[in-house]
Amino acid sequence: MAATQQLNPNADVLKSGQASLMNINAARGLQDVLKSNLGPKGTLKMLVGGAGDIKLTKDGNTLLHEMQIQNPTACMIARIATAQDDITGDGTTSAVLVVGEMMKQAERHLSDGVHPRLLCEGIELAKTSLLEYIDRTALAKDCADRDLLLQIAQCSLRTKMHRELADMFTAICVDAVLTIRKPDTPLDLHMVEIMHMQHKAGTDSRLVKGLVLDHGGRHPGMPKQLSKVRVLTINYDLEYMRSEVNSGFYYSNAEEREKMVQAERKWVDDKTKLIIDLKRKACGEGETMVVINQKGIDPLALDLLAKEGILALRRAKRRNMERITLACGGEQVNSIDDMTPEVLGYAEEVSEQTLGEETYTFLEGVSNPFSCTILIKGAHPHVISQIKEAVRDGLRAVSNAVTDGQLLPGAGGIEVLCHAHLMEYRKKVQGRAKLGVQTFADALLVIPKTLADNAGYDAQDALLKLQEEQEAGSPKVGLDVETGEPLDPCAAGLWDNFRVKRQMLDSAAVIAAQLLLVDEVIRAGKQMKKG
């Protein structure tokens, strides 16, 4: 009887052999699920929810989130792998594949009686050496080069979208990142707004240098099309002020009440007049003004503004307030009393578009934007979300490259190189830790193998060709998914993000080592789900 059971007779215990078997099975099960996703030739998964909702995805991260994983080990792998996505935006699928493969390799050794601790030591050594190798071999590139960034974005987007659509979004993603880039400041991808409209088809999507807001003027008399627009960004309540909770509203006759109501009303009106004054002062001939308020604007104030030909938007998204000033210039006004024409931004065109019950406001034609909007169009919500997901990954890939300034050869190339490096390194390792290094090295090859497999080629065959090229010192270490032949990923413009791969190798090794070291699985708490 296990020690735990002596303490708690109700606890379920799996002893060492069973425990590692369960972990291995879980890891491999997860690998099997995600395997078909990898690479441009992977399949798209259509998830149909319990209520009939459809979700289309090719992203390992989303899949792991959506799948209701019951097995505790699989849960753990999924969580660590998806945490990687939070940090780097990609690499979830690869991490799961490598972990699964590593467990598969380890199973062989474990059944031969190798102690898991030894394997882990080897894996640990291999990881350290590998990370150092990657740091050394990463290619420093000029990542401000638009052509290079295009290649990177293309590489990421083509795995998730149809080729034509991907190529269109490639330019969009790169230009978006280049727009928001400021020298010497870290990239903030929040400054790229992603807006979607259920309208036309995906190919009608575009990059809006400026901003698209998901609401419009709430007054029928406001203009829908404006040109030469001064943009006022305020964060100021233009609503009829109600009295505070604890104050009374005392009056003794009707006139008094009327007066008090008027006085309260006047307060808002005065502030609105200040805006109108500003408009008269700042706007020259043919110019007009748009007011974008983070807080509310009540109908009477809207009315005043509409009479002046001002388009006013209320309750703008907080993040948009920042984006507007970055895109149009000017600054956000928090105190309405000291407004000067300098706080105004400028946009050439402002227009409103209504689709069904949704209204969109476009601010375009801005001179020097540091914020922009990717406008995604699509016929169905699930197509939109599929594109959105791809675009998000594309943006992350480009911004990672810009931030890193370093790249790794893609198309499975870096895995082949890493394998070769580890095989070299293995010779230097003493003792049985070699097995661990071997395990790690072999596991890495799952990436090129799966790529070939998904593209319909013989995995072993393709892999051997790659390894032969590598041994011959040729740069042709990547797999061409169109032909199944080796190709030079650097020449073909197939890149992997440095930080993604680095993170992936790191977390894969950590997960695998943790799983291998488990020698008892105990279910004692109520909260643990059924395995």
Place this chain on the structure above:
Amino acid sequence: MPREIVTIQLGPQASWVGAHFWNFQDDSLHPEMAADGSPDPDAADPAVLYRSGGGERQSTRTPRLVVCDRSDGFGSLGAQGRRVPTAGSSCSGGQGGEPPPVDPLAWGGGVTTVTMEAVEPSPFVRTLYAGAGRADEDEGEEGEEGDEGDEGEEGEMERRRSPRPTATPAVEVEEGGSAPSAAAFDFEATAAYWSDYLQAQLHSRSVAPLRPHSHNFSQLELWSEGESLMRREEAALDGDSPALLERTRRFLEECDKPQGFLLLADVDGAPRARLRVAGAFGGLGSALLTRIRDEMSAAPCLALGLGTCPAPQPHPQPHTACVAALNDALALTAFGELRSCYVPLVGHASAADPPRPPLVRPASPSAARPCRYTTSALPAAWLDVVSLPLRTRGESRGGLTRLLGGLQVAPRFHLGSPVLGLPLPPPTLGEVEPTGRRAWSLPSGGVFSPTALLCPLAPWQLPPLRAIAFSQSVSCLGFPPQPLAAVSVIPPLLPCRSSMNVSIFTRTAPLSLPLPFPQFFTPDLGSAGELLPPALDRAPRPFAPRREGEEVFSLPATAALQSSPAIGPLVQRVAEEWAAQRRAAEHRLAAEWGADELAEVTEDLLALRDAYATGDADGSESNGSED
């Protein structure tokens, strides 16, 4: 002009209560006209709670609502807020072919389909859906016809029956004469999700499923987990985060003159055997409200703390006891600074008594343990009645601001105690203090003494008459047409120390019950909620289920929201539990909360305890206002 209210429901129990609440609201979508054809100023204005939208074809009203729950708690309700017809069910008609899911432009490669186990829509939903489908085809002619019929000389009962859900008339015609009765669906036994009995169609922006990764796979039992969820949302890490703030903003943006918020949140941390604890939703609610306050500092909020109804646990485990104490303490204190009135309702506080079931009898002896469907019906009825003055067409009633302003007699007084009265026979359980055992009947009966039937809804709350309220707001439905007569009844009914702070709303029309409202009334009750004669004299009859066709369609009802020391014992208990569990809670929260924040909680809790102390009420009030 409408004074819009945005409703936010967070958590499973909140959704169950909310579904009942929206079913009540369904009635307001079919307004009754006064004799001269002008709208009744005291009738509910749908524009307050509903947004109207839709394209050119037809306008639809959907609740101005954000509902957030675990993604597996939505049942057959799709993320679009509409029920997607599933293949094989009877509701495939009407909607045309489903578009091809994969756009060939967006993806040219292979597709693997992974299908989750489908959640079958409940028979009720299917009936609704089938009706809606057919109604679409008929382009509303049917509805018009129905309306005309209503105007006619048909009796109250008939009128109640037909206009309710848009779906029923169609079904009625199709299936030959009789509306499906709620009894036929047997909700108490079959409702597995709140969406199983929800009549309303939700807007797609309303539905905010919470996926496990968006709360870091936590159990959602700790208050602080809700807050971290909000932080994660702010960082915009997930593509499919619930985006609560954004959803609320979109609804607010449409409002011309927002009146405030109704927040229903699960706050309990009570341990229980089957249901999962959901204390984090309270934290989520207060975190959300804090962020809303950045943008709308003025709009008040009526926050209802709900909980799953716990079976009393004799020996709570230390682990859960500390969680419960923490959640309860934070629930009572957190809303104080957010311009909110916090109303603890059923199930709140760890060892709370189960909601007293005097109003309704268990439908069957085996259902004696409270099921979610029934426990959530009472708070919903209370909320509907008490919030009616906020939703009337006439503006004179004042809004949420005035309601809350009246209740908050001094700083620190932000707790409300709920009381609900329904005209039901004296309970078999002796716990509700019946001062006069005479039951309430409709005016024709002449007896008018609702005292016996008032039931406190908060755990440990003192029954009415035991405590004198500081201020209160009462609304009575189904009272005789002279408001003065009703007013004269109220003071002895719910004693209040100052008549200044009493607001009373009376309406002659009774509370009409929505179709799927629990049909668990005893046979002693007539279809208009009147007590049938035998019940007045005799001891309660043994339970017998109501026969089909004998449903109760409406009830007179009274609901009160008081600022009252009646809530004192609850605060007292929470404070005691907190004192006992504080160390453990500090330990549990060490990573996220500083010691001084928790010290603040302790301080606030003590202040609350003093403020609502039952003993010397005068002293306590001055205590409260000193702070």
